[in-house]
Amino acid sequence: METAISVENLSKYFSDKKRGLVKATDDLSFACQAGTVFGLLGLNGAGKTTTLRLLATMLKPTSGTAKIAGFDILTDPDKVKAKIGFLTGSTGLYLRLTPREIVSYFGRLAGMDSPTVKKRTALLFDMLGIGEFADRRIDKLSSGQKQKTSIARTLIHDPPILILDEPTAGLDVVTARAIIELIRNAKDEGKCVIFSTHIMHEAASICDEIVVIHEGRLKAQGTLEEFRRQWGRQNLDDIFVAIIENGGAR
């Protein structure tokens, strides 16, 4: 299997007025394969968002690096960004534009020419059922329609890697299901999906491999089956708590 993401000793420190030096991401190393779903599990503030933002080159690491589809996040950020689709649960859309305008905007920014953008937009809109509201302004759309637009926006340039930061957070069940479907489809197409969550059953149902991070550090890595064997429990909730409480050492 082809390695899509390889993270090498990645660290990001912030200096915070109240808390002093914060090690949001601390010496992380892991790898994700193409055609797999990779879950990043952790409590709120564990460093999931920072890690994903580092991979998306939005933040610059304090030390270490990562390779995304073979490109280094430090030396080739633009090429990295062309290979990823980035989505979060709270991602907003331009309220005064239409789904078609937004999707085409990001397609053009990804370097696609107009005919290609049009073809790909038609395909995605058809797949996601956006057609009927494609030319309505975002501020007139329901939350489900907005989320579909967000998905189309993420996929417009057909990225081989999806970085999803708590993609279902704050969404209703139906909309969240659309995201889960997106992840499954992406995997079937051979894409690598890395996504963060603190919803355990979600992770248990779709992740091929899981990394638990706590206070910026990697505490455990493996498949759900490996975790169950290792920790002697069935439920991922219980396993997760055990990992956090035992500092990952077993």
Place this chain on the structure above:
Amino acid sequence: MISPLKIRIVYFKELRDILRDRRTLYSMILMPVLLYPLLSIGMGALVGSQIKKTRAARQKIVILGEEHDPALAAAIRNLDQLQVVPVDTLRQALLRLSAKDTTLHSGFIERLFTPGRGMASDSSHFRILSRAIDERLIRAAVQIPPEFPSRVAAGDSVELTILYDQAEIKSDAAADKLRDWAVAYRDSIVSGHLAEHGLDKSLLKPFWIHRANLASKEKMGGLILGMMLPYMLLILVIVGGMYPALDMTAGEKERNTLETLLAAPLSRFDIAAGKFLTTFTAAMVSMLLALTSMTLTAKYGFASMAGGEMTISMSASSVLWLLFMMIPTATLFSALMIAVAIVAKSYKEGQSYLTPILMLAILPAMVSFIPGIELAGGLLFIPVVNLCLALKEVVLGTYKVWRIMVVFGVTTVYAVVALFVAQRIFERESVLFRT
């Protein structure tokens, strides 16, 4: 890596986005188009018509010491433009007031209006009359001193007092009418004396004084325009760019769209440049609309207001110089606004950050209202001040090209610095991800 293509994509997207925003449309199009005509014609016409109305109206006055010269009092009564309130009516009205107000002493009121009591000269009397004006019982008073006709006849220098309140325009108008009448009355007495001695009244004025105004109507108009235009153009450039700048930075953060843009394959520089260019465009459009609106207003509206003594017009070269100067100005303020607004977490916070910028520009811009300050020396290098003075010179037509070039150069340097700062701020993670 800088990509002109991506800057262009961002620019056109932002332009489309802000053109669908009602707030931007108000500040970028409606306000510049309407502000100046409303201000100049509306306010001008209102003030003008109020002044005319005041002059035309009959103001109420009271005559004190009527008993000293009944003939003079009768002459005043005959004036069309003034209405003489009987002393007794005023006295009664003031006494009614004094019943409710202890500061108004009835004893003083009685004494003021007692015939033959002498002159209203002390402060208590002045206070009563001033109160009568405040209460709009009268607008002014004229006081005839004792033995007025006999002392005038004897050639004594005697004083006729007009009491009024200069802070009240209607009182001022009444006093003007009384003075004009008194001057004419005095002249008629002198003419009478001269005629008695067989002398011509032209002796009074051996020569006339005529001040010939060499300023052309254009220059007179330019004086007004020179004061207002730099100030207004500057404000409109800032206000025109303000909402787009806010919407594209703090607004994007607030709506959670900035993160998506940062994850898209384009550099921060491209994003900043696209947003800066959009702000710049909005500022320039706003300024151009204002300039057009002002020129049209001036041409068709202002001239009539100033009584035909001035024509407001600008030569094509002046307009071109104005536009030329506004380019670095709009650059400077667009970059500044983007740099400041991106720091804010929300639209609202951004607004409170940008208001001081507007203030910072408005205060030095007031320099164009101060007469006598000329563009020279150190002033050439003070931002906003140099610009407003240069714009004023352009409007007045007294500019020197080298001075304009210096101001243009200096403003360009400031603009480049502001651009550089904006770009640096856009690169900062702590600013972009401030939540």
